[in-house]
Amino acid sequence: MRERLFAPLAAVAMGACLMLPATPATGQPAGQRLSAADRLDIQDAIANMxxxxxxxxxxxxxxAFADEVLVDYTALSxxxxxxVRADALMASWQALVPGFEATQHLVGPVVAQRRDTEVVAHTAVRGYHHIAGAAPPVWMVAGRYTFALTRRGAHWRISAIRLHVAYQEGNLGLPALAQQRVREGKGR
Structure with a gap:
């Protein structure tokens, strides 16, 4: 009985998670569809990053990045x-992220579409940032990311990243504390 009840739900969920290729009904030309290998490479680029x-x-x-990246965190900061050059983006993150004792970025399914020579991908995100002893010790950002990816060699690389913030919870002062900790050599 239980299997019959949940089997249709499981099938719907699996179809959503697998992000089946677009059909002509979507209006996306057949030559613009992404292969399963491309979809996996795009998902891996985002999740691994x-x-x-x-x-x-x-x-x-x-x-995970192209040499130059369009960065848009305006909804957050x-x-x-x-x-910017990708190396400059890395330097800015290195001045912040190690100051948290822990971070965890959780993403949902990645939905991607080819647009000419690039791919635009969207995913939901929750970013948790923690510093013990801070009051409160957690800052959480919920929203979604939009990425543009371009092919470099055999793989897709992120050429643009935009954070759309839905809401934030917790200690909104934690990023400043994390930067201070990095400057003081207290980062991880």
């Missing part, structure tokens, strides 16, 4: 989007 940030593995983070 975020996991590598959490592990402070900067060489792995850098490998104001300012305006900017095109």
């Amino acid at each position: 975020l996991l590598a940030i959490d592990q402070c593995d900067w060489a792995r983070v850098r490998a 104001g300012g305006s989007p900017s095109r």
Whole structure:
């Protein structure tokens, strides 16, 4: 009985998670569809980049990016989007992320579409940032990412990253404390 009840739900969930290729009904030309291998490479580029940030593995983070990146964190920190060298982006994250005792970036399914010579991908994200002893010790950002990816060699690389913030919870002062900890050599 239980299997009959949940089997249709499981089939729907699996179809959503697998992100089946677009059909002509979507209006996306057949030549614009992404192969299963491309979809996996795009998902891996995004997931590996975020996991590598959490592990402070900067060489792995850098490998996920094109040499130049359009960065838009204006929904989080104001300012305006900017095109930067990927190495400069790594340096800015290295001045922040190691100051947290732990981070965890959780993403949902990655939905990707080819647009001319690039791919645009979207995913939900929750970023947790922790420093013990801070009151409160956690800052969480919920929202979604939009990425543009371009092919470099055999793999897709991130050429643009935009964070759309839905809401934040916890200690909004934690990023400043993390930067201070890095400057003082207290980072991980």
